[in-house]
Structures are given as structure tokens and as C-alpha cells.
Amino acid sequence: MNLDRRLLQYGLFTRGVTRLTAAEIETYGFAADKPVLLLVGNIGSSYWPIFSQSAEYLDGAADPLDRWSQRVANEIASELPVQPVYPFVGPPYYPFQQWAQRAESLAQSPVGVMMHPEYGLWHSYRFALLGSEFDVTQQPLQAGSPCLDCVGQPCLHRCPVDAFDGNGYDVDRCADFLLQTPQAECRSRGCLARYACPVATELSYLPEQGKFHLDAFLNARK
Numbered sequence: 314m315n316l317d318r319r320l321l322q323y324g325l326f327t328r329g330v331t332r333l334t335a336a337e338i339e340t341y342g343f344a345a346d347k348p349v350l351l352l353v354g355n356i357g358s359s360y361w362p363i364f365s366q367s368a369e370y371l372d373g374a375a376d377p378l379d380r381w382s383q384r385v386a387n388e389i390a391s392e393l394p395v396q397p398v399y400p401f402v403g404p405p406y407y408p409f410q411q412w413a414q415r416a417e418s419l420a421q422s423p424v425g426v427m428m429h430p431e432y433g434l435w436h437s438y439r440f441a442l443l444g445s446e447f448d449v450t451q452q453p454l455q456a457g458s459p460c461l462d463c464v465g466q467p468c469l470h471r472c473p474v475d476a477f478d479g480n481g482y483d484v485d486r487c488a489d490f491l492l493q494t495p496q497a498e499c500r501s502r503g504c505l506a507r508y509a510c511p512v513a514t515e516l517s518y519l520p521e522q523g524k525f526h527l528d529a530f531l532n533a534r535k
Contacts, residue, residue: 314392316449320353323385324360327449328352328438329416341405347396347443352409352416353386354438357516365521376401378529382439395442409438420458423479424468424506428458433513459512471509473497488534491527503527 317327329352338345355361364370369381379401386397400409413419413427422428429436460466469477476487491500499505503523518526 316351316389316393316447319389319392322363324355324363325353325385325439326356326359327447328354328436329413330447330449330451331412331415333443341407343443344396347394347445349444349446350398350412350416351395351442351444351447351449352413352438353440353442354436356432357435357513358519358522360439361519361522375532378439378525386440386442389442393442393444395444397440397442399440400438407441409441412441413438417452418455420460422458422460422468422510423466424477424504424510425482426507428460428512430455430457430459431513432516433459434507434510435513435516435518463511467509467511468506472504472506473499477506488531491531492534499527500524 320326331350331352333343333348333350337343338348364378364381367377367381369377369384374380379399382401383397383399386399389395390397398407400407410427418430419427422434424434426434427436428434466479469479472487474483474486474490476483476490491497494500501524502508502520503518503526508517508523
């Protein structure tokens with residue numbers, strides 16, 4: 314089975330491969346015969362047309378994207394000798410950001426989202442697959458980050474309540490503003506600081522996807 318082609322049916326991509334350490338295998342109780350971890354995720358709004366028509370999105374129950382991701386991963390795992398793992402299931406919660414930084418060219422952005430040199434801030438990881446080996450295209454790792462050469466860092470000046478200062482994210486200030494100001498532009502399409510980033514603007518999330526993620530953030534705060 315061509316895994317890249319199979320994942321693309323769901324609007325997902327193989328996002329990098331890393332080999333687990335012996336300590337990670339022991340700590341998390343992973344099978345020793347599946348030491349290779351393949352990250353799977355979206356680029357831009359790649360999965361949105363499929364997910365937004367899914368039973369999980371339409372049934373009105375909680376956590377539709379997580380449930381959809383689990384169903385997709387389980388369908389893939391039924392066809393291959395792999396074990397799916399998720400960033401949203403725990404404890405223990407797996408160190409997906411650490412794994413991602415080993416598997417791809419990523420760096421921390423001023424607003425906290427991991428910066429990719431090609432995809433900017435418009436990507437995420439839905440699950441990972443553990444296996445013995447994977448026959449997928451692996452991009453070479455690159456040094457540096459577009460943020461280092463960014464003039465003015467517009468992402469730090471777009472938030473209406475200055476929730477980002479380059480050193481951290483004031484979650485309470487952000488959430489309070491959004492809950493108290495339903496007419497705010499961010500409520501209709503997602504985080505304005507993220508949209509202000511000049512990298513890979515052509516991949517920025519569709520407004521309905523941005524709103525979906527923001528609503529999920531607020532629901533988790535309630």
C-alpha cells in the first residue's frame with residue numbers, strides 16, 4: 314500500500330519520520346519491534362473538505378476532530394502492521410512537539426505555534442504511526458527559521474489585546490476577550506496574530522476552519 318496516497322484520501326500527509334530512543338520505548342511501553350515513528354498531519358486546510366463532511370463533524374458530539382483522527386488512524390492501522398498514537402490522548406501525553414522537531418525542520422515562533430520553513434504556521438499533527446520501517450519521502454532537515462529574518466514581527470502586533478509578547482502567550486487575556494467580545498474579527502475566522510504571519514499565507518486556514526479551532530479552544534476553557 315502506498316501510504317502517502319492512502320493518507321491523501323483524508324487530506325493528510327506524512328510529515329516526517331524519527332526513530333524512538335530506547336528510553337522512550339521503555340517509558341511509554343511501546344513495542345520494541347516498532348521503533349520508528351511517522352508523524353501524520355495536515356498542510357493548510359488540506360483535511361477540512363473531508364473532515365467537515367464526516368459523521369464526527371456533523372453529529373454534534375464533543376471532540377469531533379479528535380474522534381475523526383482516531384477513526385482515520387485506526388482504518389490505516391487495520392491495513393498495515395502499525396500502532397497509532399495521538400497527541401490528545403493521555404496520560405501519559407506523548408511529546409509530539411519534540412518528535413516533530415526531530416522529524417521536520419521546525420522552530421518555535423513568537424506566538425508559540427511551531428514554524429515550518431515551507432508551511433509557515435499552517436500545519437498540525439493529527440496522529441503518529443509506530444512501525445518497524447516506513448517507505449515514505451523524507452525531507453532533509455534545515456537549519457534556522459523564517460522568524461529570525463522577519464522584519465517587524467507582525468504576529469506580535471496584530472492581537473487586539475496584546476496576548477503575545479514574544480516570550481509567552483497570555484491565555485486568560487485572550488480567552489476573556491473572546492468570550493466577552495463575540496463580534497471580534499478573531500471570533501469569525503481564528504487567531505489574527507497567526508494570520509498576520511507573512512510566511513506561506515497561501516496556506517492559511519479557511520475562515521470556517523479557523524473559527525472551528527477557536528471555538529474548540531473556547532469550549533475547552535469553559
